[in-house]
Amino acid sequence: MGELTNHFFSDKSCWLRRIDVRFKMVFLVFLSLVIIKANFSGLLLLFLTQSLVFLASRISLKKTIKDFRFFFFFLMFIFLAQTLSVSGKNLLFQIHLFSLEIHITQEAVATGALVCFRLFLIVVLGYLFISSTLSSEVKMAVTWFLKPVPLIPENRVATMLSLLMRFLPLILQQAGETAAAQRARGVNNRKNPVYRFMKFTIPMLRRTFLRTNDLILAMEARGYSEKRTIKKLSANKLDWLSLVIVIALSLLVMLAQM
Amino acid sequence: MNIIEIHNLVHRFSDGTPGLDGINLTVRKGDFVVIAGANGSGKTTLLKHLNGLLYPDAGTVKVDGFSVKKRPKAARQFVGMVFQDADTQIVGETVYEDVAFGPENLCLPESEIKKRVEAALRSVGLWALRYQRPHLLSGGEKRRLAIAGVLTMKPKVLVFDEPFSNLDYPGIRQVLWQMIRLHKQGHTLIVTTHDLEKVIAHAQRLIIMKDGKLVRDGIPGDLVEELEKFSIRKPYSRGLKGEFISWVN
Numbered sequence: 001m002g003e004l005t006n007h008f009f010s011d012k013s014c015w016l017r018r019i020d021v022r023f024k025m026v027f028l029v030f031l032s033l034v035i036i037k038a039n040f041s042g043l044l045l046l047f048l049t050q051s052l053v054f055l056a057s058r059i060s061l062k063k064t065i066k067d068f069r070f071f072f073f074f075l076m077f078i079f080l081a082q083t084l085s086v087s088g089k090n091l092l093f094q095i096h097l098f099s100l101e102i103h104i105t106q107e108a109v110a111t112g113a114l115v116c117f118r119l120f121l122i123v124v125l126g127y128l129f130i131s132s133t134l135s136s137e138v139k140m141a142v143t144w145f146l147k148p149v150p151l152i153p154e155n156r157v158a159t160m161l162s163l164l165m166r167f168l169p170l171i172l173q174q175a176g177e178t179a180a181a182q183r184a185r186g187v188n189n190r191k192n193p194v195y196r197f198m199k200f201t202i203p204m205l206r207r208t209f210l211r212t213n214d215l216i217l218a219m220e221a222r223g224y225s226e227k228r229t230i231k232k233l234s235a236n237k238l239d240w241l242s243l244v245i246v247i248a249l250s251l252l253v254m255l256a257q258m
Numbered sequence: 259m260n261i262i263e264i265h266n267l268v269h270r271f272s273d274g275t276p277g278l279d280g281i282n283l284t285v286r287k288g289d290f291v292v293i294a295g296a297n298g299s300g301k302t303t304l305l306k307h308l309n310g311l312l313y314p315d316a317g318t319v320k321v322d323g324f325s326v327k328k329r330p331k332a333a334r335q336f337v338g339m340v341f342q343d344a345d346t347q348i349v350g351e352t353v354y355e356d357v358a359f360g361p362e363n364l365c366l367p368e369s370e371i372k373k374r375v376e377a378a379l380r381s382v383g384l385w386a387l388r389y390q391r392p393h394l395l396s397g398g399e400k401r402r403l404a405i406a407g408v409l410t411m412k413p414k415v416l417v418f419d420e421p422f423s424n425l426d427y428p429g430i431r432q433v434l435w436q437m438i439r440l441h442k443q444g445h446t447l448i449v450t451t452h453d454l455e456k457v458i459a460h461a462q463r464l465i466i467m468k469d470g471k472l473v474r475d476g477i478p479g480d481l482v483e484e485l486e487k488f489s490i491r492k493p494y495s496r497g498l499k500g501e502f503i504s505w506v507n
Contacts, residue, residue, distance in 0.1 A: 219359075230362075
């Protein structure tokens with residue numbers, strides 16, 4: 001999962017990396033729900049806490065900004081959409097565009113800012129999670145969470161999940177290579193999008209299936225079966241302490257709302 | 259003692275094309291065997307029969323005295339295979355996890371897995387890169403990782419399918435070093451290639467395949483003049499006494 005960000009804590013020297021993945025998943029879901037319900041003061045408290053976690057995790061700010069550069073545009077777009085679409089009583093200013101009169105109200109700006117703030121905090125939360133978690137750990141947690149669910153083969157689901165994470169970059173790379181090879185042979189001169197789509201999809205799928213076949217053989221050669229050693233997850237002091245902190249923080253956010 | 263015994267092996271692909279046609283072959287324990295042949299001669303198909311990735315349409319394949327068809331799981335543990343494309347062989351998200359994949363499939367206890375992974379990674383010189391993501395490794399390192407992944411299953415026979423393809427000169431030397439070392443440790447090595455130059459100096463036996471048949475079998479020096487006849491490039495690096503020159507010297 002670290003492949004999705006510009007950096008990844010490869011060893012376990014970072015404390016965030018050492019927290020049990022099951023706890024991290026619960027924190028992610030729980031805090032996301034708290035963020036959705038929180039008001040400005042609550043969000044500010046969560047922002048300060050996330051900033052502290054961010055600083056303590058020694059994540060490079062420069063790399064993070066690079067990762068977030070497109071997301072900021074997205075947030076800006078959401079802010080504008082909210083500001084222009086929400087109505088209110090307290091007029092802030094008016095914009096005259098040709099024959100159109102656009103009213104920007106205090107309520108609209110506040111709603112836009114609140115939505116963006118919430119979205120930003122949830123994405124940062126997810127960013128901290130993927131920066132500090134291996135897909136194999138997510139696989140272990142999924143296996144653990146799915147174990148009590150009847151009729152779902154938890155080991156198979158977990159393996160499929162981990163293979164998807166492992167091969168997604170390879171498939172994307174393959175798609176890039178196929179597209180480049182076709183551009184080199186002048187596919188851009190063909191204006192028909194259906195023709196271009198077909199010419200791209202068929203070789204791309206063919207190569208993906210061939211690669212999948214190779215992968216199956218390689219896994220079989222190494223004796224793969226669903227009955228295998230599964231690493232055991234164990235909670236330690238740090239995990240329980242983090243849980244207490246997350247619960248206390250959530251209560252504080254709720255209190256700030258009153 | 260024969261570690262591999264193949265009798266009248268016949269294999270046809272699903273569309274009816276003949277893949278292997280009446281192969282008879284025995285390999286002694288501790289041998290370093292090179293199987294050469296042009297593309298489509300049946301080298302990879304033959305290797306896949308050694309650990310039950312393919313089964314014979316006729317004939318028998320035995321490793322260490324037991325039938326591969328009857329005990330494929332045991333065969334896969336006994337014969338470790340390093341594939342041509344290392345990228346598709348790597349399944350782990352980190353170097354460590356990838357090497358642990360094999361012993362996890364053997365249902366070994368975690369402590370034993372840890373021990374085996376460390377030993378394998380140290381032996382191929384990748385222990386320092388254990389937390390690295392595999393796709394960031396060089397071609398030679400990826401091939402060494404594939405070797406480590408196989409070594410953790412403690413196979414007696416190691417099978418390399420075109421181990422030098424897509425590798426630069428340092429990558430070839432790294433992989434060749436590992437192969438020589440593993441042979442010295444007592445492993446039986448079977449290597450397929452269409453480019454003999456890189457490995458011929460270390461081979462004790464050369465087998466030539468053509469159109470799914472085993473057409474020559476002997477000491478490399480005796481067969482070298484016939485190679486071009488079978489569309490295999492003749493190795494030209496020879497010393498003053500006519501011996502083949504190693505790529506690792």
